[in-house]
Amino acid sequence: xxxxxxxxxxxxxxxxxxxxxxxxxxxxxxxxxxxxxxxxxxxxxxxxxxxxxxxxxxxxxxxxxxxxxxxxxxxxxxxxxxxxxxxxxxxxxxxxxxxxxxxxxxxxxxxxxxxxxxxxxxxxxxxxxxxxxxxxxxxxxxxxxxxxxxxxxxxxxxxxxxxxxxxxxxxxxxxxxxxxxxx
Amino acid sequence: xxxxxxxxxxxxxxxxxxxxxxxxxxxxxxxxxxxxxxxxxxxxxxxxxxxxxxxxxxxxxxxxxxxxxxxxxxxxxxxxxxxxxxxxxxxxxxxxxxxxxxxxxxxxxxxxxxxxxxxxxxxxxxxxxxxxxxxxxxxxxxxxxxxxxxxxxxxxxxxxxxxxxxxxxxxxxxxxxxxxxxx
DNA sequence: TTTATTTTAGTACCAGCTACTAACTGAAGT
DNA sequence: ACTTCAGTTAGTAGCTGGTACTAAAATAAA
Numbered sequence: 001x002x003x004x005x006x007x008x009x010x011x012x013x014x015x016x017x018x019x020x021x022x023x024x025x026x027x028x029x030x031x032x033x034x035x036x037x038x039x040x041x042x043x044x045x046x047x048x049x050x051x052x053x054x055x056x057x058x059x060x061x062x063x064x065x066x067x068x069x070x071x072x073x074x075x076x077x078x079x080x081x082x083x084x085x086x087x088x089x090x091x092x093x094x095x096x097x098x099x100x101x102x103x104x105x106x107x108x109x110x111x112x113x114x115x116x117x118x119x120x121x122x123x124x125x126x127x128x129x130x131x132x133x134x135x136x137x138x139x140x141x142x143x144x145x146x147x148x149x150x151x152x153x154x155x156x157x158x159x160x161x162x163x164x165x166x167x168x169x170x171x172x173x174x175x176x177x178x179x180x181x182x183x
Numbered sequence: 184x185x186x187x188x189x190x191x192x193x194x195x196x197x198x199x200x201x202x203x204x205x206x207x208x209x210x211x212x213x214x215x216x217x218x219x220x221x222x223x224x225x226x227x228x229x230x231x232x233x234x235x236x237x238x239x240x241x242x243x244x245x246x247x248x249x250x251x252x253x254x255x256x257x258x259x260x261x262x263x264x265x266x267x268x269x270x271x272x273x274x275x276x277x278x279x280x281x282x283x284x285x286x287x288x289x290x291x292x293x294x295x296x297x298x299x300x301x302x303x304x305x306x307x308x309x310x311x312x313x314x315x316x317x318x319x320x321x322x323x324x325x326x327x328x329x330x331x332x333x334x335x336x337x338x339x340x341x342x343x344x345x346x347x348x349x350x351x352x353x354x355x356x357x358x359x360x361x362x363x364x365x366x
Numbered sequence: 367t368t369t370a371t372t373t374t375a376g377t378a379c380c381a382g383c384t385a386c387t388a389a390c391t392g393a394a395g396t
Numbered sequence: 397a398c399t400t401c402a403g404t405t406a407g408t409a410g411c412t413g414g415t416a417c418t419a420a421a422a423t424a425a426a
């Protein structure tokens with residue numbers, strides 16, 4: 001029975017540190033009501049590095065990356081643009097965009113790429129998405145390079161009908177129709 | 184002229200640390216060819232904290248932010264769930280989600296909320312989005328609280344037909360149909 | 367009861383500092 | 397020539413949050 005007490009404590013330790021890596025051994029020993037030596041033995045057993053190393057890891061991991069997530073990279077890079085006619089953008093997928101279980105890129109990244117290209121291609125100061133029909137044909141895996149092509153099919157007063165196709169290599173993985181409304 | 188040597192060194196110091204905050208005083212003293220005490224006097228004068236504090240700052244700055252952007256907040260909080268039947272989630276929008284020009288929430292945030300709720304409501308280990316039809320009825324502004332309701336309409340072998348409605352207050356701002364495929 | 371596991375205690379040592387005192391350098395001021 | 401003084405260097409004590417190690421105490425299992 002002592003065995004499970006130890007394992008339970010180690011699980012709690014992992015839990016605490018996953019929620020907040022900025023915790024000293026001292027604080028951990030208080031939270032778990034054991035001596036600081038026990039905490040250190042547990043960390044050793046679990047291969048968890050010391051506070052400073054943990055902080056450094058968090059810092060290093062995010063230092064370069066973070067900037068990207070929030071904006072531009074979510075939508076890809078515009079390569080070619082002919083207003084009111086056509087446009088091309090590319091997006092490199094990575095493992096931050098996937099469902100861990102399946103390694104398949106989450107749908108909203110692909111949607112975001114398509115939507116932003118649809119917005120870019122139309123010659124309107126401000127536009128909003130009205131209607132979208134999407135078809136995910138083949139799941140996209142982390143690391144694959146997406147190429148999106150937009151074609152404006154029709155402009156009816158303030159409504160723009162735009163088709164977006166997304167390929168990986170020469171295979172179509174996604175296609176969609178957007179009706180954008182200028183405001 | 185001695186004056187400018189000092190100022191120049193301090194500028195170089197700032198430069199080095201801006202490019203890479205992960206540098207010890209020891210390394211700085213080598214790079215700038217002065218004693219470690221001089222480096223410390225310079226840091227004091229410039230109000231630059233020690234290495235560990237700098238690392239911690241980098242980590243802290245990004246840690247909270249990244250967590251939120253990448254996962255939960257983009258998709259909302261699950262309030263109610265009846266597998267294979269219905270589900271409800273909420274999402275507080277903020278000004279990081281909008282087009283600056285218009286203060287209107289970007290479509291992919293709303294799509295992500297809808298898609299993830301559609302995924303949550305179906306009782307399948309792994310599922311991918313197959314087809315989606317979206318209608319954005321009213322633009323959502325920063326600060327508005329979105330309430331998404333999912334209803335599973337039909338289950339046909341491995342395909343799930345799910346409807347998602349998103350409201351602000353009692354007004355429907357978005358509705359969609361998803362066909363999800365279990366894998 | 368004996369043995370094994372787990373936990374606690376304690377010491378020496380480390381990096382990377384802060385805080386402080388003191389001495390040295392070198393050029394300018396008068 | 398001597399003083400002056402900013403700028404630089406040297407050195408010590410003490411801090412945090414550890415590692416690495418030895419040893420003893422507590423608890424459980426045989």
